[in-house]
Structure formats: C-alpha cells, structure tokens
Amino acid sequence: MQQTSPRRSNRERTETTRTALLDAARTLIVRNGYAGTSTPEIASEARVTRGALYHHFADKRDLFRAVLEREAEAVAAQIRDATPAAMPAMEALLAGSLAYLDAMAIPGRTRLLLVDGPAVLGLDEIAAIDAAHSARTLQEGLEAVMAASGDRSIPIPALAVLLSAAFDRAALAIEAGSEPNDFRSAVLRLVERVVASVPG
Amino acid sequence: MQQTSPRRSNRERTETTRTALLDAARTLIVRNGYAGTSTPEIASEARVTRGALYHHFADKRDLFRAVLEREAEAVAAQIRDATPAAMPAMEALLAGSLAYLDAMAIPGRTRLLLVDGPAVLGLDEIAAIDAAHSARTLQEGLEAVMAASGDRSIPIPALAVLLSAAFDRAALAIEAGSEPNDFRSAVLRLVERVVASVPG
DNA sequence: ATTAACATACAGGCTGTATGCATGCAACAG
DNA sequence: CTGTTGCATGCATACAGCCTGTATGTTAAT
Structure with missing residues (x-):
C-alpha cells in the first residue's frame, strides 16, 4: 500500500x-x-x-498535447545525440535519418505522433510541436549538403517536406512489423539518390 | 418543401x-x-x-467507412482515367502521380483519407480500402519502369511505400495552401530521380 | 403476411464545470 | 524566530448536458 x-x-x-x-x-x-x-x-x-x-x-485534449510534447522532445533529443555539430553535412544527414527511425521505434510513438496526433490536434498544431522541438531540421541538413552540390532542380523546402513524409511512413512500416533493415536502407538510398548532383 | x-x-x-x-x-x-x-x-x-x-x-464508424470507400473509389477512378493501358510505363507513372495529386485536391479528401481515416479506422483498414480500389498500383508502375532500367538498389515494395507517403504529404501541403505547382514538379522530379538508373 | 424502412424512447457513459475541503505558504505580530 | 492569519494551491465530489447504441413500435412495400 x-x-x-x-x-x-x-x-x-x-x-x-x-x-x-x-x-x-x-x-x-x-x-x-x-x-x-x-x-x-x-x-x-x-x-x-x-x-x-x-x-x-484544461481538458483531455490539452493533456494529450502535453503527452505529445514530451514525446516529440524525446525524439529530437535522440536525433541531436546522433548528429554532433562537428559531423560532416552528408554524414549528419544520413545519421540523423537513421536516428529518427530508431527514435520512432519506441513503442507507441508512431501512433501518438503520426496517427492520433494529427487527427486530434490538427496538422497545424502538430507541425508547431515538431518545429518547437527539432533544433537542426531536415531542411537545414539538405541545404548544407545541396549547397555543395550546386543542385537546384528541386526546391529544398518542398523536398524536405516530401522526404520527411517518407521517413514517417518508414517508421510506421517498421512499427507495423516490416523488416527494419529494409526500410533503413531504403531511406538511406532515397536520401542519397535525391541529393546526388545531377550528372553534367 | x-x-x-x-x-x-x-x-x-x-x-x-x-x-x-x-x-x-x-x-x-x-x-x-x-x-x-x-x-x-x-x-x-x-x-x-x-x-x-x-x-x-452498423454504427457511426461504419458510416464513416462507407464515406471513405466512396472517396477512395473516386480517387482511383480519376487515376484510371489519366493512365490508359496503352500509355508507356514511364509516362503512365508520371501521369498517374499528377492525377493522384489532382484527385486529392477535391476539398476534404486529404482530411478524410489521410488524417481522420487512419485515426478512426486504423492503418490496416485504410490500407485495405486503398488496396481494394486502386487497380493499377504505384508499385506496379514502378516495377514496369524499373524492370527496363535493371536498377535493383532499392527494393521496389519499400520504394513504393515511401513514394506513396511523399505523394500523400504533397497532397496535404497543397490543401494547406502551398503552391500546387511547386509540389507537382517536386513529386515529378522525385519520381524521375528515384527511378533513374544508376550510371555505370 | 412478412419483411423492410424507418421513428421514438431509453440506458449507460463520458466530458467539462461548479463546488467544497484540506494543506502549503507568505506575511505580519509579537 | 515563532505563532497566527488569510489566501492560494491541489485535489475530490457532485452535477448537467450530450452522445452513442439498442430496444421497441409503426407504416408501407412485396
């Protein structure tokens, strides 16, 4: 007792x-x-x-938001730990991508952050939570890498949005029971291929 | 009256x-x-x-599912209309991608199919609805195109899953007010780049 | 005559608010 | 520095309104 x-x-x-x-x-x-x-x-x-x-x-929804903030902060922390500032841009981009998948593999996170969160709080509020907690963003990583390559064939903000969606779906697939390494490598190759400078 | x-x-x-x-x-x-x-x-x-x-x-949830089935069928029909069977594989892949974005631009569809749907019915049930209505799938399109190029560096099922997530996010961005053409071209280039055969 | 297509009534559960009570705590008195 | 006093904080209980799903009744098609 x-x-x-x-x-x-x-x-x-x-x-x-x-x-x-x-x-x-x-x-x-x-x-x-x-x-x-x-x-x-x-x-x-x-x-x-x-x-x-x-x-x-304030209400049930407010409690849920607090749960999500804690969760988003934990994910951001795991990514920060995996990508020290000294790391070269391309390496950091790939390491950050894998760190995101690992962080989202904590049971329940995909449901909270990717399924129930958007439906209950709305996409705007979820975007605000993400933005508040992720310090070095995917977009910055892409900018750092693609500045070097001089590639401008896809606008980087749109590219970051689309890639981040692919990451989310990979995390969902892994939680749903797919082989994690299949999606880990698929995400890595997707990033590599997308940032690869167009020949010529 | x-x-x-x-x-x-x-x-x-x-x-x-x-x-x-x-x-x-x-x-x-x-x-x-x-x-x-x-x-x-x-x-x-x-x-x-x-x-x-x-x-x-049967209940409120069952009514919602019926709404989603109707919506998913409408999306699938728009894609079918845009990709006649005679169309060459690569052309069909790109046309189908744009048709998906156009179909999802009907107001409310992104909320129904991409936000509330997964939260209320669960990811499995949503996947089943999608599978039941989309005849020629993205995965088949990728297989047709990549069979020719001989590229095997990313397993096609995983690639299809990740690309489809990018399409969904593009549709959400457009409904949220982003410039449609930015995401239309971003999606096209993403597909082109991903299916491009690796040099050598 | 039977069944389908509804309308109405009811029971249980949930959310959010209003209210009440006990304890921490800050300020001041002595 | 200590005891008292008054307010704010932390919480428990009670209540009102709404919603969902079911059970039951009624009318019209077959």
Whole structure:
C-alpha cells in the first residue's frame, strides 16, 4: 500500500501528479487510441481523480498535447545525440535519418505522433510541436549538403517536406512489423539518390 | 418543401437515404472532423432521423467507412482515367502521380483519407480500402519502369511505400495552401530521380 | 403476411464545470 | 524566530448536458 507521505511541497505534488497523469495517458492512448481512452480510465491508472486531471490540464485534449510534447522532445533529443555539430553535412544527414527511425521505434510513438496526433490536434498544431522541438531540421541538413552540390532542380523546402513524409511512413512500416533493415536502407538510398548532383 | 412522393420502391428509398446520409456525413466530417460530428447532426443534415442511420449502418464508424470507400473509389477512378493501358510505363507513372495529386485536391479528401481515416479506422483498414480500389498500383508502375532500367538498389515494395507517403504529404501541403505547382514538379522530379538508373 | 424502412424512447457513459475541503505558504505580530 | 492569519494551491465530489447504441413500435412495400 502506498501511503501519501505527510510532508510534500506543492511543487513536488504537482510534479508527481502531472507525471503520473502523462504516463497513464500515454500508456492507455497507445493501447486504445485517444478516442478509446476515457478520462476516468486515465485518472484511475494514475491513481488520482478526474479532479486532479482537470486541475492540471484544461481538458483531455490539452493533456494529450502535453503527452505529445514530451514525446516529440524525446525524439529530437535522440536525433541531436546522433548528429554532433562537428559531423560532416552528408554524414549528419544520413545519421540523423537513421536516428529518427530508431527514435520512432519506441513503442507507441508512431501512433501518438503520426496517427492520433494529427487527427486530434490538427496538422497545424502538430507541425508547431515538431518545429518547437527539432533544433537542426531536415531542411537545414539538405541545404548544407545541396549547397555543395550546386543542385537546384528541386526546391529544398518542398523536398524536405516530401522526404520527411517518407521517413514517417518508414517508421510506421517498421512499427507495423516490416523488416527494419529494409526500410533503413531504403531511406538511406532515397536520401542519397535525391541529393546526388545531377550528372553534367 | 420536399414532399415524400407517395409511391417509391424500397430500393429507391434505400438508395436516396443512404446517399443523403453519406453526403451529410462527408460534409460535416470534413468541416468538423469525425469526433466533432455527432450522429444527431448527421441525421438532421440528411433530413432523416438517427433511426435511419442505424438502420443502414452498423454504427457511426461504419458510416464513416462507407464515406471513405466512396472517396477512395473516386480517387482511383480519376487515376484510371489519366493512365490508359496503352500509355508507356514511364509516362503512365508520371501521369498517374499528377492525377493522384489532382484527385486529392477535391476539398476534404486529404482530411478524410489521410488524417481522420487512419485515426478512426486504423492503418490496416485504410490500407485495405486503398488496396481494394486502386487497380493499377504505384508499385506496379514502378516495377514496369524499373524492370527496363535493371536498377535493383532499392527494393521496389519499400520504394513504393515511401513514394506513396511523399505523394500523400504533397497532397496535404497543397490543401494547406502551398503552391500546387511547386509540389507537382517536386513529386515529378522525385519520381524521375528515384527511378533513374544508376550510371555505370 | 412478412419483411423492410424507418421513428421514438431509453440506458449507460463520458466530458467539462461548479463546488467544497484540506494543506502549503507568505506575511505580519509579537 | 515563532505563532497566527488569510489566501492560494491541489485535489475530490457532485452535477448537467450530450452522445452513442439498442430496444421497441409503426407504416408501407412485396
């Protein structure tokens, strides 16, 4: 039996309660989806009441957004760790791509960030979350690489958008049970081929 | 005022009622999302009661699936029309890609098929709907083109999956207000570059 | 006569809000 | 520096409204 220790600062209480709610929401939403997860269930799993949930978050959607922010930050951190600033541009681009796939392989992340997230929060809000957490972006990586090659046949912003979509789909395919190495190599070759300077 | 004509066969009644429900659901879900659309609203918009809705469809989710099937079939038909069987493989591949973007430019389709659909029905069910309606697939087009070039550096199934993701994202970007021609040309160049045989 | 095509009524569950209570905490008094 | 006082914070409980799915009743086609 867990006994509430009689002396806890308000900051501590808030911290533990918020974390418990975020963890509970993540677990249940990954398992049953956003719509299939009720706030009574979340509160019960977190060992608090719905009162605590609605004290710390504006509504169910706001709790979900907080879950996604935590998740997006974790993904961004994994990519940062894999691409130190000293790394050459092309190497960083490929390493970052693989790091993204690895980060998204944490169970539930694809469902949270790529499926339920866009439907519940909308594409704009998801884009804002991504933008807020990914420091060195794919677009910057492409710019660094393609500046050298002098290739201008595809505008880089559009290219970054399309490649990022391919990465997302690769992550989904891997989570769905496809052979990870098939998609890892496919993503690497796709990037290589796309940034390769046109001969002549 | 619309007066129910006194003599209508059951087949006619079913047809008109089902169509009215599908149209109403499509309109409202495109506007407010699946979760933001209630069955009372749908029934009201279709000028019937919820009884009719639950008579023709197992539940709200089943109605939504029927909406998506109709939508997916319309997309597939537009692509078929743009790629007659006599067309050379590479030309058909590029024409089909553009036809997909055009088809997905019909307002609401990206939300239905790419955002709410996967979240509500799940990725598997969406994949099944796509598979059931698209006759000549992207994968077949790639196989036809790349068989000639003899290029095997990326497995074609994985490549088809990744390219299709890029197409989807392009469609979303266009619906979100990006310049359509930027993404049309980006998609064309992406396909060209990916299927281009490696020199040597 | 039977069945299809609905309309109406009902039960349970969920969301968000309003309200109440206990505890931390800051300021001031002594 | 300590005790008291008053407010804010953290949370639990109760309530209102809506929504979904089902059960039941009624009319019209076959």
